[in-house]
Amino acid sequence: MKKTFFTLGGLTLLALIVRLFLIQYYQCIDTDGVSYVSISKELFEKHRLLDRFYPPLYPFLLGLTSCMFNNYELAGRFVSSVLGALLVIPTYFLGKEIYDKKIGVIA
Numbered sequence: 317m318k319k320t321f322f323t324l325g326g327l328t329l330l331a332l333i334v335r336l337f338l339i340q341y342y343q344c345i346d347t348d349g350v351s352y353v354s355i356s357k358e359l360f361e362k363h364r365l366l367d368r369f370y371p372p373l374y375p376f377l378l379g380l381t382s383c384m385f386n387n388y389e390l391a392g393r394f395v396s397s398v399l400g401a402l403l404v405i406p407t408y409f410l411g412k413e414i415y416d417k418k419i420g421v422i423a
Contacts, residue, residue, distance in 0.1 A: 323421060324405055332401035339393045352378060353388045 345353065352375050359365050360379035365372060374395070381391035412420030 320417075324408055327408070327421070328401050328404045331404050332397065335397035335401055336394075339390075339397060342393060345389055345392060349389075349392055353392060356382065356388060 351370060355365070355370055355372075356375035356378040359372070359375055360382070377395045377399075378388065378392050381395050382388045385391045385394065407423050408420040410420075411423035
């Protein structure tokens with residue numbers, strides 16, 4: 317159990333480091349990113365949520381993180397990096413469940 321915990325922690329940390337390193341190479345946000353930023357600004361600055369097409373969790377996390385960075389674009393990149401790195405955990409368990417532990421680590 318401890319070995320699995322340390323393996324997952326190490327892989328997740330490695331994924332986060334790689335993603336945070338690659339943040340510097342993105343120049344602008346895409347079309348969905350612009351929508352999420354505008355929803356987040358509306359949610360945190362005007363205290364209302366008018367757009368119901370997009371789910372509110374990502375704009376909420378974006379707004380919370382923008383308080384730390386004072387920049388919505390950088391906050392969006394950071395939130396995406398952290399959530400993308402955390403995706404390692406369910407991928408490991410899915411690979412382990414379908415095949416075995418070795419495949420879970422490779423996945």
